[in-house]
Amino acid sequence: MIVRTLEECEKSDRRVESETGTWESTRMLLKQDNMGYSFHITTIYANTETHIWYQNHFESVYCISGEGEIETLADGKVYQIRPGTLYNLDQHDEHLLRAKSELKLACVFNPPLTGKEVHDENGVYPLEAEEVA
Template identity: 80%
Template sequence: MIVRTLADCEQSNRKIVTETWDSTRMLLKDDNMGFSFHITTIYANTETHIWYQNHLESVYCISGEGEIETIADGKIYPIAPGTLYILDKHDEHLLRGTTEMKMACVFNPPLNGKEVHDESGVYPLEAETVA
């Protein structure tokens, strides 16, 4: 059994910080569960271009408000507490935080830990691991 607290993970190298978000990776590839689980904070008044070409992701909004815009068709979907969005087709999108949003995220295949978006909004399939 694996037991971790969010507080402990936030104080470790499992917390990745960028200009528009931070993500605490609580469950990773090395845990051998077949998926990874993260608690991610999207900062207020930000926009992040994302295109997971190598991963599928589901995201549940715990708190805060924002929106997601799909690049292919320009559709905009509001995000509020209780919203789940599922990137089941490697959807290229813009994620906007109107207020700070706290999100629970699941990735398949699982992340290694140190992933950040490249210039195209993509996470690499393999990245540096965290302890």
């Protein structure tokens, strides 16, 4: 059984900050945990916009607190995000994530992240090569 608290994970190398200064993510469950997905609590800072395009991952995001919006770039649709909203990037959707106030989000990634990923210049997390045993 794996048991961790958010507080202990925030005080470890599982907490990752973006180079752009728009978000931080505490990766509570990672690829090395062998669950087939990773689980994160992510904070998107107020009054920011983040370009994201997960070409290599699927993500489900549940809003715990805060308000914002997501705009899908393929069609220009804008979806409001508030507590209780779940959105799922099931088409590798390229999007802009805007936080009107600080957003606290619970995120699940498949395939799982290794823990140190940050968005590249295209908003993509790289697909890590399998580790050699």
